[in-house]
Amino acid sequence: MDRIKIIDVHEDVLANNDRAAEALRARLHDAGTLLINLMSSPGSGKTTLLNATLDAVADRLSIGIMEADVDSDVDAYSVQRHGARAVQLHTGGMCHLDAAMCEQGLRELGTQGLDAVFIENVGNLICPAEFDTGAARKVMILSTPEGHDKPLKYPLMFEVSDVVIVSKMDVAEYFDFSLEELERNVRMRNPQVRIMPLSAKTGEGMQQWIDWLLGEVAAWKA
Amino acid sequence: MHELGIVFHMIETLETVAAQNDxxxxxxxxxxxxxxxxxxxxxxxxxxxWAADRTELLKGAELELHQIPAVTVCNACGRTYATVEHGKICPHCQSPETVLLxxxxxxxxxxxGY
Structure with missing residues (x-):
């Protein structure tokens, strides 16, 4: 029998993923395509926000969307009707996307001519926060029915996000939801974060989000 | 919840380590x-x-876990404390300006292996 070797590795398990994500980010920077990782719980309004965003920037930006779901393709059909180039990624039971899955999806989508691509990540506030997908910006959505205490329960998601969108503001009064308390809970973890309360349904607060998106796309290409 | 994803990344790293070390x-x-x-x-x-037994390289391989206790450092008073017990707020000076160490x-x- 061969001699048994003991090897000191001391390598972070996600180091491969982080290197792949970094390389993907650099390639997308050269191509001038801004990749945005959109994360939230199921039912927080990711698809509704994307549809309203596509309608608002239709004549200014070309947008691609990668829908990540454990199964089904209902979301991809929905955004295609609003004019986006879309692909559906099935994670096969996994709770998140990683850089390799994201890269495969981008190849299928084709980024040629696209100003921005949104990853509609698996609905989940825990796992998607742990994996670098290669996205340049991370945006999370918290809907008002979910409550203002979520940053206390899922701190990592709020720590890694560049923007927290507070969705469904039009129905906030029916729930025990305080925007002030939410802001306090979020800023304790992430003082630099942008917080944008809005309703994709009524259009309230949407301008701030659209302006942010247009500004980030312009800055990424500069 | 993402244990399976972590295991897939581990196997990928281990396949590289195996190739580098014959x-x-x-x-x-x-x-x-x-x-x-x-x-x-x-x-x-x-x-x-489940996943290791589906590879030639790692069939039957034993995984041993060494747990590392979480420690947070307070940027306000410079002291450290046990993260799980006290959370985000420093128990020494009550500052929220703390970072996981x-x-x-x-x-x-x-x-x-061989």
């Missing part, structure tokens, strides 16, 4: 696992058994 069989792997990674050791071991590791420490 190993055809790995019998034992030790993993340093931080206390606040959100990884549940029992689930990780279950996912490991360790406890977030998922690191392959050693590999045994």
């Amino acid at each position: 190993l055809t069989v790995i019998g034992r792997v030790t993993l340093e696992l931080g206390e606040v990674t959100g990884i549940l050791p029992d689930y990780l071991l279950d996912c490991w058994r 360790r406890g977030n590791e998922i690191e392959i420490a050693t590999v045994e």
